[in-house]
Amino acid sequence: MKTIIYALFLALAAGLAGCGNVIHIDDQKASNGELTIPGGEQEDAVYALDGEWEFYWREFVSPAALSGEGLEPWYVQTPSGWSDMETGRGALPDKGYGTYHLEIEIPESMQNDTSGIYIPEIATAYTLWVDQQLTAENGKVGVNRTSMQPEHHPQTAYFKPQSDTIDLVLHVSEFHQRKSGWWDSFYIGRAEDIQSMRDQNTSREVFLVVSLLVMGLYHLGIFVLRPSDTAPLFFGGLCLAVAARTLLLGEVLFLRFFSGIPWEWTVKFEYWAPCLGIMCAVLFIYTQYSRDMNRWIRNSFLTLFSLMALIILVTPARIFTEGMMFLQSAAVLVLVYINIVLWTALRRGRRGSRAHAGAMLVLLAFVVNDVLHYNHVINTGETVSIGVFFYLFAQSFIMASRFTRALTHSRQLSDRLEKANQTLEDKVERRTRKLSETNQELENANHRLERMYRARQELMSNISHEMGTPMTSIQGYIKGMLDGVIDRGDPAYLQLVYNKTLFLQKITDDLRELAKLESGGITYTFEERNMRDYVETIFFIYKEEIEQKGISFTMEDSLSSGRSWMVFIDPIRMEQVLSNLLMNAKKFTPAGGAVSLVLQEEENEDGHSIITAVRDNGPGIDEEELPNVFRRFFKGGANVVKTEEGVGLGLAISAEIVRSHGGEVGVDSKEGEGSLFYFILPVSPNK
Template sequence: MKKIIYLFFLIFFCLGGLSGCGGGTAAEQGKAAEGVLQLHNHDFEEEQVYTLDGEWEFYWKQFIEPSSFPAASSSSVYVNTPGSWDEKIAAGKPLPNEGYATYHLQLLLPETIKESVAGLYIPEVATAYTLWADEKIIAENGSPGTAREVMEPDHHPRVVYFEPEEEAVDLVLHVSEYHQRKSGWWDSFYIGSADGIQKMRDKNVAAEVFLVVSLLVMALYHIGIFLLRPKERSPLYFSGICLAVAMRTLFLGEVLIQRFFPAVPWELGLKIEYWSACAAITFFLLFIHAQYKEDSDRRIRNGFLFLFAMIFLFILVTPARVYTEGMLVLQGSSVLAISYLIYVLITAMRNQRRGARAHVAAMTILLAFVVNDVLHYNHVVNTGETVSIGMFFYLFAQSFILSNVFTKALNDSEQLSERLEKVNQTLEEKVKKRTKKLSEANKDLEQSYKARRELMSNISHELNTPLTSIQGYMKGMLDGVVDRNQTKYFQLVYDKTLFLKQIIDDLRELAKLESDGIQYHFTEKDIREFTHELYLVYKEEIERKYITFRFEDRLPVSDAGYAVSVDPIRIEQVVSNLLFNAKKFTEAGGNITLVVEEKDDSGKSWISIAVQDDGAGIKEEELPNVFERFFKGNAVKEKAEEGVGLGLAISTEIVRAHEGKMRVNSTEGEGSTFYFLLPRTDSRP
């Protein structure tokens, strides 16, 4: 687990480096002061870019044409960029978000750039603008106006190229905002050579394409897992997170959606950006709850789901100028939801749930990215949008966790198969040796003869039914009563032969157990973890019958755990027998619970492993005989279930070899509880 966490942090730093490369790194330079930015001391190298941050001249509620721009004076007003103009104080109070203004910046460029092509990277400017360079329009986004009715909103990053005719270049920018809560711009303008700006833009696009494609691949992969295992909802919710984050990434940063669908309306694009954030958090809540139901609170989860559903509807029915004002509600709700999920994961980690520790590390880093974006979009820090990278990191980490779980389950299954094969080979050899010893021994002949006669009588009775059925079908085929071309009768005959084989195998197993002919391989196990692993192994198979299967850990919390010396394969055989008996007599829609707890019996502390069901139950007069060989209750006969009646007898012998006890509690029509007690020991001699 530590190695996995170290890997996550390594990926985190790599992604940090990727985001840094993608954003373009500006050279060391000064900032604009009083509307002038001096870059004449810098050489515009091939990949070097420079920001236009600093003080721009600012003319509120004025659209000044470049040809009639006034000279700077002591009364000129300046605003710091990047930033919103509502941070500017005028007449003792901040400017409103809605309005229009003219920005002006004089660039002093090096002589080497004169009459060559320069590149300019323009970030998102809220919410429409026109940009001049030396009285020539070089960029437009939307249509700025002096009122909402006369402007057309649009904002997405652009790259433009122009040829400076002189070393001094005047940039004049008309901006208007009447459609959302933000104004001005919150990321940097960049200038440099044409190649330098283009390469910076290409890095930005490549980074976002990498994120989107990776998220889509992860989404498709987990949708495939869900289609193969539709009862397991976690992959479906995980793919929903991937799709929501991929969609949000398309509408942020370089706004890649504009490259594929340039006709998408501005208002619709902004709604989808907000909706995708709601959808991502919603799928997060469902995903974590599906993985850690025992550690989360359904009411809190439903409360958050209701809250984000209301935010979704609010965005749907209101225009951007209304719902963007509620951005803090969405941001605050997201931070609270992720904080709650971290609390759930910490609880799961304390309860020693698989993968919880690595999950906590990934979610904590994601929360840091979310908080950073909340601060960025509220102009507290200027780091750029990073939550997409944080989400990608989290999803990649979670994908690794899920893959690790599936791989471990597969490895455990392969190892168990190999061990069972070896055990079967060993048991067969033991049976042969035991048979040889019995043939050589000649003691207690009267008792052996009586037991053999009783055994043969029971065996004859059990074998007679399937043999009679086989004989009837075959006779019918020979006489022509049954059509030989009907494959269903061959299938019935084949099924009866399988049942005969089951009877013979069970008899052989019981004989070995009763004669102590099986060698047990005891090992120390934490019974809590061991029982939970068995629950996971049989969960899917039981729930395939539409039965709810639960695991209840009633052991007190203990750092030392509960050590029990067992043969894992044989104890699994006992639990498997009890589970499938419960499954057989529980109708669809019923419940089966695997319980591990500590019990006192005869003044001694025991570990109890119980299988509870709400099925048919057992009559009181039948309870003393349920562990006898070949015993079948009325419930079996009424359901016409084929059974040998040896499973519980075999289980009893295995538990006896562990110095334990088998018990049963049952009420007819209400269900049964079969359980066995194992002594809690530190070692077995």
């Protein structure tokens, strides 16, 4: 697509450059001050008056005097400056004055119509006579700088031929700039054809200027809206600089809008425009390919052209125009370096570098053409405006493509953002839920740490409390032995000391296990078990041991047969609970008493539960002591069997194990009627 657009634009530019009347240039140019226009050509043709004109150096010869004899003219090739003419004493200087003369033999077809002559820019003032009639002038000719008034811009003059020969006499003076003579062709033809040619030249330049102004102002507007991106600023400045230069060349449209501007300032503007444009071009390329352009070289070029602009501002035209060759050389050097940068960017695969490099190469060709043209090497006319317009149009298209890509990317981001917003609530909800779960885990961990801390504190307190009595006994026995009150070899006292150490070991082990249970330091291995079968197994394991004391041990199963009564338990830890309850029942039940292992079902709002209980007919527990039964180190009051020594941690350990299974423990007891210790576990769902 880009290639098609560029090809179409190139065709448009070529059309603008070549549109208009057919300009016929004979192979037989003017020779020795005479030119013959052949007949039988197209009616709308105009003819270039190129070739050898008579030239009289440092003489203003009147048209009437040229018809006399005794004058020895030189012959100068046109279009060119008289400084290009070689004489016996070398080339003529730029500053000076002289008279040009050309006789034109016209065909019969031109003798009856009003004719027109197109006069190009002539440096720097002239007066034109046609058939000894003053026809056109520009500025005021003079023999020195103070006597002349500079002015130069194209114009047309109209006249009616008096015969088959036209006599042109041209007085020219130049003392204000480096150029002399003229560097574009004179044209002659019918009046309407000359005017049509000039109108088409004007239309072409107006099209170029308006297009450049629109592009420049558009990109400056983009910069105002988005000042962070400086590329539109420099590109807009480049467009405006080229538009200004176009207004000051060719038909010099600038003077049609600002006719009162002094000649000196129009020349300054003409030279300022390239300096400004080149600086903007360098900065624009740098914004596009900063990694491919050397900063030192960039700053050197900017400094150089800034100095040139300053010199143009503070010096008169006769001085700063002498640096035209230097300015042109520097401009070509900048364009060559820019091409190097662009081809480097192209080699490195930078985006847009291919089209950029191609457009710049075309522009460089137009610039070289104009340099050769203005230095009278070739005569092709001013074409750099077309080349610059082509380049700027290509750059405008590249930048528009970049903005389009940015807009497309923005739209894609907007679409993705819209899709993301559609699921944002779900994501927030999921993440909030996850955060809540994490917070709950942290809170649980904190509770576990607190329990561990409290368990550690209680462990140390309980150790110091419960170990006091046995330690005191041990100390008393040992002190007695040391003092000789007790025989050191008495086995009975040694046995007592040994028993006290075993008791201390049991207290330590039970306290350690309780601390682990309360702090969550015990790892459970849960399995799904049938509670009826599990309890029945426990019953047969402990039956013989309990009955050896003369106690009746039975099992009461009240569970219905319609369910499987599955529960999740750690079999080893649950046996520890049942063993603790059974051994306590055995301990406090006298011989001849009865102990029963009971299974019952319970139904509540959460489903079914199983009650597992151990019932005995021992001495029972006082009602006031029931709330303290499952507290650590509780050993009861008057009903405690004195012959049985215990730590008072078994029920506390059992309660912690049951709570870790999601159950609860309890006790029912009446003094003198026995006790019922039980725990409740939930039945597995759908079982």
